[in-house]
Amino acid sequence: MTRKHSPSPEDDPIWAEARALETSIRAIRRAQGKKNPEDFPPDSPECLEAMEAFVRDVGRILGLYVGGGAAEDDGELHGTE
Incomplete structure:
Protein backbone atom coordinates (compact mmCIF):
# COMPACT_ATOMS: atom_id res chain seq x y z
CA MET A 1 0.00 0.00 0.00
CA THR A 2 1.41 3.34 -0.99
CA ARG A 3 0.86 6.34 1.10
CA LYS A 4 0.21 9.68 -0.53
CA HIS A 5 1.97 12.67 0.91
CA SER A 6 -0.21 15.59 1.75
CA PRO A 7 0.37 18.64 -0.42
CA SER A 8 2.71 21.26 0.90
CA PRO A 9 0.98 23.97 2.94
CA GLU A 10 1.79 26.56 0.30
CA ASP A 11 -0.51 24.72 -2.14
CA ASP A 12 -3.41 24.59 0.32
CA PRO A 13 -6.02 27.34 -0.21
CA ILE A 14 -6.75 27.49 3.53
CA TRP A 15 -3.04 28.05 4.19
CA ALA A 16 -3.03 30.88 1.65
CA GLU A 17 -6.11 32.42 3.26
CA ALA A 18 -4.50 32.22 6.71
CA ARG A 19 -1.35 33.92 5.41
CA ALA A 20 -3.42 36.67 3.79
CA ARG A 26 -0.06 43.05 10.54
CA ALA A 27 -0.64 45.90 8.08
CA ILE A 28 -3.70 47.19 9.96
CA ARG A 29 -1.82 47.11 13.27
CA ARG A 30 1.14 48.95 11.70
CA ALA A 31 -1.18 51.60 10.20
CA GLN A 32 -2.69 52.12 13.66
CA GLY A 33 0.77 52.66 15.13
CA LYS A 34 0.74 49.34 16.98
CA LYS A 35 3.78 47.10 17.19
CA ASN A 36 3.88 43.54 15.87
CA PRO A 37 5.78 40.70 17.57
CA GLU A 38 8.67 40.88 15.09
CA ASP A 39 9.35 44.46 16.21
CA PHE A 40 10.83 43.14 19.48
CA PRO A 41 13.58 40.70 20.46
CA PRO A 42 12.26 37.12 20.63
CA ASP A 43 11.05 36.03 24.08
CA SER A 44 11.19 39.57 25.46
CA PRO A 45 8.23 40.71 27.58
CA GLU A 46 7.36 43.26 24.87
CA CYS A 47 7.35 40.55 22.20
CA LEU A 48 5.08 38.32 24.28
CA GLU A 49 2.73 41.25 24.93
CA ALA A 50 2.62 42.07 21.20
CA MET A 51 1.95 38.39 20.42
CA GLU A 52 -0.99 38.35 22.81
CA ALA A 53 -2.40 41.55 21.31
CA PHE A 54 -1.92 40.16 17.79
CA VAL A 55 -3.76 36.96 18.69
CA ARG A 56 -6.61 38.98 20.21
CA ASP A 57 -6.88 40.93 16.93
CA VAL A 58 -6.94 37.67 14.95
CA GLY A 59 -9.68 36.37 17.24
CA ARG A 60 -11.73 39.52 16.71
CA ILE A 61 -11.52 39.21 12.94
CA LEU A 62 -12.34 35.50 13.02
CA GLY A 63 -15.31 36.30 15.24
CA LEU A 64 -16.53 38.79 12.65
CA TYR A 65 -15.99 36.25 9.87
CA VAL A 66 -17.62 33.30 11.62
CA GLY A 67 -20.33 35.17 13.49
CA GLY A 68 -21.20 37.51 10.67
CA GLY A 69 -21.32 40.47 13.03
CA ALA A 70 -19.16 42.73 15.13
CA ALA A 71 -17.31 41.21 18.06
CA GLU A 72 -18.02 42.75 21.45
CA ASP A 73 -14.76 44.71 21.64
CA ASP A 74 -13.67 45.06 18.02
CA GLY A 75 -13.36 48.85 18.25
CA GLU A 76 -9.67 48.64 19.12
CA LEU A 77 -8.84 46.77 15.92
CA HIS A 78 -10.80 49.27 13.85
CA GLY A 79 -9.16 52.23 15.56
CA THR A 80 -12.31 53.46 17.28
CA GLU A 81 -11.08 52.98 20.86
Whole structure:
Protein backbone atom coordinates (compact mmCIF):
# COMPACT_ATOMS: atom_id res chain seq x y z
CA MET A 1 0.00 0.00 0.00
CA THR A 2 1.41 3.34 -0.99
CA ARG A 3 0.86 6.34 1.10
CA LYS A 4 0.21 9.68 -0.53
CA HIS A 5 1.97 12.67 0.91
CA SER A 6 -0.21 15.59 1.75
CA PRO A 7 0.37 18.64 -0.42
CA SER A 8 2.71 21.26 0.90
CA PRO A 9 0.98 23.97 2.94
CA GLU A 10 1.79 26.56 0.30
CA ASP A 11 -0.51 24.72 -2.14
CA ASP A 12 -3.41 24.59 0.32
CA PRO A 13 -6.02 27.34 -0.21
CA ILE A 14 -6.75 27.49 3.53
CA TRP A 15 -3.04 28.05 4.19
CA ALA A 16 -3.03 30.88 1.65
CA GLU A 17 -6.11 32.42 3.26
CA ALA A 18 -4.50 32.22 6.71
CA ARG A 19 -1.35 33.92 5.41
CA ALA A 20 -3.42 36.67 3.79
CA LEU A 21 -5.28 37.20 7.07
CA GLU A 22 -2.00 37.40 8.98
CA THR A 23 -0.54 39.89 6.51
CA SER A 24 -3.68 42.04 6.60
CA ILE A 25 -3.76 42.17 10.39
CA ARG A 26 -0.06 43.05 10.54
CA ALA A 27 -0.64 45.90 8.08
CA ILE A 28 -3.70 47.19 9.96
CA ARG A 29 -1.82 47.11 13.27
CA ARG A 30 1.14 48.95 11.70
CA ALA A 31 -1.18 51.60 10.20
CA GLN A 32 -2.69 52.12 13.66
CA GLY A 33 0.77 52.66 15.13
CA LYS A 34 0.74 49.34 16.98
CA LYS A 35 3.78 47.10 17.19
CA ASN A 36 3.88 43.54 15.87
CA PRO A 37 5.78 40.70 17.57
CA GLU A 38 8.67 40.88 15.09
CA ASP A 39 9.35 44.46 16.21
CA PHE A 40 10.83 43.14 19.48
CA PRO A 41 13.58 40.70 20.46
CA PRO A 42 12.26 37.12 20.63
CA ASP A 43 11.05 36.03 24.08
CA SER A 44 11.19 39.57 25.46
CA PRO A 45 8.23 40.71 27.58
CA GLU A 46 7.36 43.26 24.87
CA CYS A 47 7.35 40.55 22.20
CA LEU A 48 5.08 38.32 24.28
CA GLU A 49 2.73 41.25 24.93
CA ALA A 50 2.62 42.07 21.20
CA MET A 51 1.95 38.39 20.42
CA GLU A 52 -0.99 38.35 22.81
CA ALA A 53 -2.40 41.55 21.31
CA PHE A 54 -1.92 40.16 17.79
CA VAL A 55 -3.76 36.96 18.69
CA ARG A 56 -6.61 38.98 20.21
CA ASP A 57 -6.88 40.93 16.93
CA VAL A 58 -6.94 37.67 14.95
CA GLY A 59 -9.68 36.37 17.24
CA ARG A 60 -11.73 39.52 16.71
CA ILE A 61 -11.52 39.21 12.94
CA LEU A 62 -12.34 35.50 13.02
CA GLY A 63 -15.31 36.30 15.24
CA LEU A 64 -16.53 38.79 12.65
CA TYR A 65 -15.99 36.25 9.87
CA VAL A 66 -17.62 33.30 11.62
CA GLY A 67 -20.33 35.17 13.49
CA GLY A 68 -21.20 37.51 10.67
CA GLY A 69 -21.32 40.47 13.03
CA ALA A 70 -19.16 42.73 15.13
CA ALA A 71 -17.31 41.21 18.06
CA GLU A 72 -18.02 42.75 21.45
CA ASP A 73 -14.76 44.71 21.64
CA ASP A 74 -13.67 45.06 18.02
CA GLY A 75 -13.36 48.85 18.25
CA GLU A 76 -9.67 48.64 19.12
CA LEU A 77 -8.84 46.77 15.92
CA HIS A 78 -10.80 49.27 13.85
CA GLY A 79 -9.16 52.23 15.56
CA THR A 80 -12.31 53.46 17.28
CA GLU A 81 -11.08 52.98 20.86
